[in-house]
Amino acid sequence: MKIETTSFSVETNGHTDIIDITGEVKKVLSESGLREGTALVFVPGSTAGVTTIEYEPGLLHDYPAFFEKIIPSSSEYRHNDTWHDGNGHSHVRAALQGASFTVPFKSSKLLLGTWQQIILVDFDARARNRKVIVQLMGN
Numbered sequence: 001m002k003i004e005t006t007s008f009s010v011e012t013n014g015h016t017d018i019i020d021i022t023g024e025v026k027k028v029l030s031e032s033g034l035r036e037g038t039a040l041v042f043v044p045g046s047t048a049g050v051t052t053i054e055y056e057p058g059l060l061h062d063y064p065a066f067f068e069k070i071i072p073s074s075s076e077y078r079h080n081d082t083w084h085d086g087n088g089h090s091h092v093r094a095a096l097q098g099a100s101f102t103v104p105f106k107s108s109k110l111l112l113g114t115w116q117q118i119i120l121v122d123f124d125a126r127a128r129n130r131k132v133i134v135q136l137m138g139n
Contacts, residue, residue: 004032005135012048012122012130016064016093020055021132022117025103026110028134035108037138042100044131047090047124049097055117067093067123090123097121105138 008024025041041050053059077088101118104111112118122128 001137001139002034003135003137004034005133007131007133010120010130010132012120012128014122014124014126014128016067017122018060018063019120020117021120024132025118025134029105029108029110029136032136034136034138036106037136038102038104039110040100040102040135041118042133042135043120044133047087047094048120048122048130049094049099050101050118050120051097052101052112052116052118054115055119071096085125087125090125093123
């Protein structure tokens with residue numbers, strides 16, 4: 001079994017910005033030459049997450065609205081008392097979301113569903129340049 005780890009960068013707007021990174025992950029897989037295995041997609045940091053959704057306008061509205069309902073940005077967070085950076089909600093949202101997503105691949109193709117894309121969600125209270133790490137394990 002071979003393991004390859006690489007990364008790419010993504011510019012975000014913060015504030016629950018949702019970026020489709022499926023194409024970048026596919027490119028990493030294609031360039032690896034690996035045929036079958038798993039791809040782990042991970043975002044370092046404590047205010048962003050990775051998951052999968054159908055990347056379409058309705059969900060691009062619904063997903064941030066969902067987080068605003070369950071973890072409102074206007075609530076008081078003790079993190080803000082500590083650091084005075086106004087992003088306490090960002091940390092809680094990212095912890096709930098999770099920082100990684102794993103997907104199998106076969107014949108050098110990600111085994112995603114027809115309407116399934118891999119997304120990076122930046123919950124921070126400001127624009128960021130995010131690093132995304134892709135670790136491929138396979139042969």
